[in-house]
Amino acid sequence: MEPNLLLHTKQDHTGIAIKDIKAGEKAHGLVLTDYTLIELDASEDIPLGHKIAVKTVSAGQPIIIYGQPVGAAIQTIQPGEHVHTHNMKSLRWS
């Protein structure tokens, strides 16, 4: 299956949609550091360029992308959910 999702590193909590992914569709993620594949179900629509959670992140915990903390979860995020300003905030400024 051709990937519709890219992950910068294996540690990342989110993947980036490279095509629009509809709720209920399978997300096929390619990890760019080791070219392994992951698969999960999208529970929400993920537009191209937007993030889908691939791991559970508890409320208040850092969100890892590029192998680095780049924000925190405002609420607990489940795999398959859309990750954006409604459930993720900066650790640095508002």
Next chain:
Amino acid sequence: MTSEYTFKGYRRPDGTVGIRNHVLLLPVEGISNRVAENVSHIIQGTLDLRHPYGDLQFGQDLELFFRTMTGAGCNPNVAAVIVIGIEPVWVDRIASGIEATGKPVARFTIRRVGDLATTEQVARKAQEFVYLASEMKRQQASLTDITLSTKCTESDPTSGLASNPIVGKVVERALAAGSTVLFGETSELTGVEHLVADRIKTGDQQAKFWRIYNEYVGFIADQKANLLGSQPNQANLFGGLTTIEEKACGNITKIGRSMIDGVLESAEAPPHKGLWFMNTSSAAAEVLTLFAASGSVLCVVSTGQGNIIGNPLMPVIKLTANPQTAMTMAEHFDLDFSTVLNQQISIDEGGNMLMDMLRRVADGRVTASEVLNHNEFVPVKLFRSA
């Protein structure tokens, strides 16, 4: 020097190399724009740099203004300059600064003369300069002779996945060959500022970086504003970027793994070759204007959501990896890297394509921003005039 780095450019009297050959009409104050614009309509082959500033500026803001205007005239893409203003002291200061390059410079003041007579005087001199510039010949040169710059803008996650890493490959190669490269966007390093500082080669330049970075983010914090929608901006958010740290991680991939030679104030010319971080905002038109004022003759701009920016002094090579942007705004792009996302083109192959485009544009190939007349000249004003 291998052929991938060689092109024909314009050698200036101070030894710098340009890739365009403009005759510049440079108004000192906003009220002098009219004469510059008049002449640009009369004399084919002139470029007028209209702007709104130059009146009652003072202190650091005035110094930046002088660096920007003098730097614009000194840019190696400029063959000859006519400085036009109301205030003879400031006209002289800018004209003298440009004359240090050895290129032809003329100066005209409007006070006690008026617009109409000044327009005629400037037009006659501009005609002479256009003849002169038209006989300057392109000569053999190398990418190592020129200063490049790079900026990412209206970014989205496709920037960090594809277009910025491709720029990073070219920055690495240009530096290895001996070029000079500028990047900036001070506050947009937030989240990776420690990683950037660690790549700066010397301790004193690292200290300068921290002073500049802390001063800039301190200024932003002092406004006590909600930044969501400004930084990241609306296009970033629409495209899928959520936080400044996430944006910064993508941003910094455009210098690849390169080490940084040092840190420049806004519109400061680099003292020697290598990779230089310049203190700038992250607003594209401001950043490109500062890069051009410090001698950059060519800028590589990557975009996710599709910034349509150009610059009058230097060609902008624009690229995107977002397939929706590439399809809907095709006329704005010199390179479409949307097939990098589905692995049809590798980052290395993208780097080869961009390297080739760089050499071709240096050799005279016009860019999308030039063809579409995107001539945004936006000097930075630091604070209110006195």
